[in-house]
Amino acid sequence: MDSTSTIENSCSTSVAPPSTSIISPAEPLSRLGSGITEVESARKLPSLKFKGVVPQPNGRWGAQIYEKHKRVWLGTFNEEDEAGRAYDVAAQRFRGRDALTNFKPLSETEDNSELSFLRSRSKAEIVDMLRKHTYADELSRRRSLEYCDETEGNNNKKMGEEGERLFEKAVTPSDVGKLNRLVIPKQHAEKYLPLPTTTSKGILLNLEDKNGKVWRFRYSYWNSSQSYVLTKGWSRFVKEKGLRAGDVVSFRRSTGQDKRLYIDRNPPAQQPLVKTVRLFGVNICSSNTVPPVGRKRMGETDLFLPLECSKKQRVIDAL
DNA sequence: ATGTGTGTTGAC
C-alpha cells in the first residue's frame, strides 16, 4: 500500500499528456507502483485531466474541491497544471497529508515547511490565497520568516506549529526566579487571555505543549502590581522545560472550534550572524567566546562572557 | 462584453 497516494487514472481511461505540451518540470500524475504502462496510458488522449480541474468556456481552467456535498471554488487559472496544483494545495489542507493529489504530495517532500504553513492557516484563508493567486507569495514570505528562528531539527517533529500564534514573551530573570510566577504583558493578556471581570482569585488555565502534555496554571490579576500573572503551576513548567532568562515562551490557540491553548518554549535562538562587534573601529566583543553548540542565554549567563565584553556591550546597547 | 463561478445533473 502506498500511503502517499498520488492520483492514478483508472486503467482503461488513463491518459497521457497531450504530446504537444509538456505539463510541468515535475512529472504530473506520478504513478507510483502502478501496473500502468506507458503504452496503455498513451492509448487515448483527449485532454489531460487533473483532479479538481474543470475547463472554462474561455479556454482557461477552474479548480474546485468538494467538501460536505458542496463545491468550494478555488479560482480560475490560465494553465491546466496551475489549476491542478491549486487543487493539490486545497486537498492537502482540507483532507490532510494523505489526500490524493495531482502532483507529488507534500508528505513526500523532504521539507515540511509547506505542511506546517498549510496547517497554520484556515481553510478559508488557503482558498482565498488560491483564488487570488497569492499562495506562493504567502508561502515564501512565511518561509523567509521561519528561516530566522530555524533550529537544529527541533521543529520538524510533530505538531509544534499547531494553532494560531497569540503572543510570545522572552522571560525575564524574575519570571524564572523565586517569585514562581510569569508576568503576562498587559496588552497581550487583555487581548488574548481576558480574565472574567467577576473573578478575584483568577482562573485555572489548561495549556498544552507541543508534546501534548497539558499544563495547568492559575491565571490571575494582581492588583498590587497591576499585572496579569501565571502563578500556581508555573515553577514546575520552568523547571521541567529548563527555562532560563531570555528564553522565549509562545502562546498559541487552536484554529479549530475547540479553543485549546498551547504553550511552549521556543527553540533557542540562533547564534548571531555577526561574530565580531566593533566599536569605533576596535574589536570589543566576539561571540567566538561562546561554544558553537551551546545555547546562549541572557541574564545571569552573560556572566561567563569576558567582563570587559559585557561592559562594552552595554555601551553598544545604549547607542 | 467578458469571463467567473454557481446551479444542476448524472456518473461513479
Add this chain to the structure above:
DNA sequence: TCAACACACATG
C-alpha cells in the same frame, strides 16, 4: 464525491 454542461450574474 466528482466533473460536464449551461448560463446568471459579477466585473470592468
